[in-house]
Structures are given as C-alpha cells and as structure tokens.
Amino acid sequence: MNDDDLPAEALLALAYRECRQIAATHGRTYFLATRLLSAERRPAVHALYAFARMVDDIVDRTGQPGAADGGGTPGRGPAEELDLIERELRGALEPRTHATTGSPRAANPVSTHTGEAGAPPRTLILAAVTDTIRRYDIAAQHFWTFLDSMRMDVPGAPVFRNRYATMAELHEYMRGSAAAIGLQLLPVLGTVAPVSEAEPAAAALGEAFQLTNFLRDVAEDLDRDRIYLPADALAAFGVDDDLLFECRRTGRTDPRVRRALAHLIAVNRGLYRRAEPGIALLEPRVRPAIRTATTLYADILRHIERSDYAVFDHRAVVPRHHRLRVAAIEFTTATLRDGFQR
The missing domain is CATH 1.10.600.10 (Farnesyl Diphosphate Synthase)
Incomplete structure (x- = not known):
C-alpha cells in the first residue's frame, strides 16, 4: 500500500497520535490534566491543543519564511501560512461549518494527506481537528476568531500589534x-x-x-x-x-x-x-x-x-x-x- 492508499480511518488514527505527541511534548500541564479525562475525550483535547500550538509556532517563526516547523510551506511567511490554514480548514469543513456528531469515517480529513509514511504534521493536525469539530459540533467561528487574533502577532499584517x-x-x-x-x-x-x-x-x-x-x-x-x-x-x-x-x-x-x-x-x-x-x-x-x-x-x-x-x-x-x-x-x-x- 502506498501513501495515497492509506484508508481515511487509518489516517485519522495517525493524526490523533501526532496530536497526542505534540501535547505530551509541549503542553505538559495540559497533557497531565487530560489523563484525568475519559479516554474518549482525550484525543479531541489533544487535537485542539495541537492546532493552537501549530498556529502559535507559525506566528513565532516571524522573520523565518518557509520554515519547516509544523509542516510550513517553503516561501510562505507567517501571515500567508495562517491564511492557508484557514482556507484548508474551511475547505475541510464544507459544506457544513457546524457538523453533527459522527464516527471517524464521517469526518472527512483534509484531502491533501500524503499517508502514514509522509503526511506532514500540519495535514495530520488539520485532519484531527476537523474530525473533532464535527464530532463535538464545535462552532467553527471560534477557530476563525482565534486565527484573527493570531494575525495580530504577525508584523506587516493590517491588525499587527506588539x-x-x-x-x-x-x-x-x-x-x-x-x-x-x-x-x-x-x-x-x-x-x-x-x-x-x-x-x-x-x-x-x-x-x-x-x-x-x-x-x-x-x-x-x-x-x-x-x-x-x-x-x-x-x-x-x-x-x-x-x-x-x-x-x-x-x-x-x-x-x-x-x-x-x-x-x-x-x-x-x-x-x-x-x-x-x-x-x-x-x-x-x-x-x-x-x-x-x-x-x-x-x-x-x-x-x-x-x-x-x-x-x-x-x-x-x-x-x-x-x-x-x-x-x-x-x-x-x-x-x-x-x-x-x-
């Protein structure tokens, strides 16, 4: 099986494992607290943490366009990366931005995955957070509000403020x-x-x-x-x-x-x-x-x-x-x- 043949359910499992690792590595307090949650809730919390961490890392790369951290795209600066993430997340949630609870199979991951051997972290994080939004019927507006605020940290952005x-x-x-x-x-x-x-x-x-x-x-x-x-x-x-x-x-x-x-x-x-x-x-x-x-x-x-x-x-x-x-x-x-x- 090549990367493109990886089943959606297997990709989603991989995506949640990636988010768990990010939470364990970077969010020690939050990760410890999630151990007190029921097992079915933990992956969603890890996905939300990983998404926020990915965006924060992109913002902190200001002045380093195209850095590979978090699956960054060569040649793009932080503002362009945030725009790309928003477009990809909106596209993954279409045609609904307020979806109903469902199984992993019902939550179509972002379509740009490359599979277990080569899926970039950003693709995996977006797959997990898309599934989480749909599974728990989270208002997508909270993510657009978050991204708008993060743009305030990017020099050159119209809303930049330091x-x-x-x-x-x-x-x-x-x-x-x-x-x-x-x-x-x-x-x-x-x-x-x-x-x-x-x-x-x-x-x-x-x-x-x-x-x-x-x-x-x-x-x-x-x-x-x-x-x-x-x-x-x-x-x-x-x-x-x-x-x-x-x-x-x-x-x-x-x-x-x-x-x-x-x-x-x-x-x-x-x-x-x-x-x-x-x-x-x-x-x-x-x-x-x-x-x-x-x-x-x-x-x-x-x-x-x-x-x-x-x-x-x-x-x-x-x-x-x-x-x-x-x-x-x-x-x-x-x-x-x-x-x-x-």
Whole structure:
C-alpha cells in the first residue's frame, strides 16, 4: 500500500497520535490534566491543543519564511501560512461549518494527506481537528476568531500589534487567542447546564491561563519585541519599555517592575476567581481535569512570587513532582466522591 492508499480511518488514527505527541511534548500541564479525562475525550483535547500550538509556532517563526516547523510551506511567511490554514480548514469543513456528531469515517480529513509514511504534521493536525469539530459540533467561528487574533502577532499584517495600551486592549486580543480556545473546549468537556451558561467562565479561564503565560514569558516576548502587559498598568508603577529591556539585559528585576508584576498577578488571580464557578457547570467526570489544570497554572504565579519576580533570568516552572501530586489528589478526590454518590 502506498501513501495515497492509506484508508481515511487509518489516517485519522495517525493524526490523533501526532496530536497526542505534540501535547505530551509541549503542553505538559495540559497533557497531565487530560489523563484525568475519559479516554474518549482525550484525543479531541489533544487535537485542539495541537492546532493552537501549530498556529502559535507559525506566528513565532516571524522573520523565518518557509520554515519547516509544523509542516510550513517553503516561501510562505507567517501571515500567508495562517491564511492557508484557514482556507484548508474551511475547505475541510464544507459544506457544513457546524457538523453533527459522527464516527471517524464521517469526518472527512483534509484531502491533501500524503499517508502514514509522509503526511506532514500540519495535514495530520488539520485532519484531527476537523474530525473533532464535527464530532463535538464545535462552532467553527471560534477557530476563525482565534486565527484573527493570531494575525495580530504577525508584523506587516493590517491588525499587527506588539504593544497594548490598556487592559481592555489586551482583553480584545485574549478574546480570540485564549477565550476562543476555552469555548472550543466546552463541547468536548460537556456541561450540566446549557453551554451558553458555561461560556463566560470558560472564556475567563482561557484568559487567566494566557495572562499567566504573559507574566511567565515576559523575557522571551521582549526578545521578540513584544510586550503583552498593558502599558497603563506598568506606567502606574513607573515602568516603561526601556526599563523592561534593561531588566532583560541585566537579568535583574527592578523594584518598580516587581511591584507592577505583583499588581498584574493580583489581576490574574481575579480572572481565576471569575472562572472557578464555571467548573461546577461541567460534567462531573471532567471537573478533576479542569481543576488540576487550573491549580497547576495558577501555581506558576506562586512560583514567580517565590522567585522574587525573577522572570528575566529564568522561566517559572511548576516542578514535576508537584504536578503529579496535584493530579493524584484530584483523581483520588473524584474517585471517593463517585464512590459515595453510588
């Protein structure tokens, strides 16, 4: 059998394995949390993660047109790659952008596959995410909103922005880049109330995760000439671009920056508080996974504080033993709760 003869079902299995590997390699916190989900839900979460990771990697390749990472197409820059991905995903979802639940055979993967021996990662990811969208009836608009937000990170794009004057501007960006991902996940996780009731909390949790990333990765973002912390909040503590770049150069956190980071961590924790009631709206069996992800991500903020806000010389990481302990506690609690309820 040659590559082109690979059955659609076999290609889909390969596609989900590729997404699982991406999640295991790059999204350690999320991957650990997905282990608390039922087996049938995990592949969909891996597919959504892999799609977001692929797009993020393309954006981060700015200035490196045609890089092969993620199956990039030679000669195309990031903006063109995002346009191509949107066209391919729209084409794969046609004639319906809101499809019904079905088996893997019903979810036609993207038609550009080359088979198990040579299918590029992008083709596999798109095949898996197309199946996930159809299987769980996820609104396709969440993906277009996400891609629109990612274009804001691409120099030369009409909507490009690498500075944010206010928290309101940052929320506009996060609405597509993070909140949309939370909304993509909701149908996969399942809810005990109408999905619309759970959407505000899911969006808040997505934003909480992303703001945590911005606080953790401030040094890496400066290296790309990006500042995702709102200028007005920084200015209130006497912090401007020059001071941030000086901190990056020296690896030392200026006291003014330390105070600004403490303030933004408090804002971040407010987002986690807004999201927390939404966990009770999820199906009981998925709640431990979301609690685990929430606890572990929020712990990044605690590690930033414990390091005395030393975000310019190292990246705050939650130790593996702590991640495992939190997951074990959530799993045990959920098991005991199920036992008592029965």
